Amino acid sequence: MNASVISEVIAGVFILIGTLFILFSSFGIIRLPDVYTRSHAATKSTTLGVLCTLLGAFLYFWITDGYISIRLLLGIFFVFLTAPVAGHLICRAAYVTNVEIVRDTAKQRPKAEREH
């Protein structure tokens, strides 16, 4: 096995795993009942899928060309840093504007409602 076959196998495995994570999170976005569970699906598994895909691309260019891309590493770091923050802010905005919660979790509302 030469270097191109090895790089294609490694990058193919990472990219396929990441794409499957993205596909499963899109199923979650369609099927889950309210905003909070949907953001749970959208934020976590999409972030993991994109990280796997970018890591596969990074390893592909590293093994074939010997090219370590700082921009891909910064992209991995930035997506990992900002996607949970965006999900948190959207969920807080949904909670403040009284978007309805699915019925089973509505019994345990957070403490911030009592103080207001």
Place this chain on the structure above:
Amino acid sequence: MFDILLLICLCLIAVSILACIYRIIKGTSMPDRVIALDTIGINLIAAIAIFSVLLHTRAFFEVILLIGILSFVGTIAFARFIERGVVIERKRDQ
């Protein structure tokens, strides 16, 4: 073989973007649509990474960073708009 695998991955990402578009059209509340738009942005990052591997070029890596930053800024602006009604607040002493 590797090219066919990458094309299949691009088709799967297109299917997940279609799922997010369904949620944008049908979404029962405003934060639903913003979450779906943010997910579309992140899926586009993955699609561009796969596309640059497919074409074996390094020219699209800046696009990955730019879409990440723009998607984050847009989502934060929408969250502030939904929560407070304004995106940029005025100074307190005016």
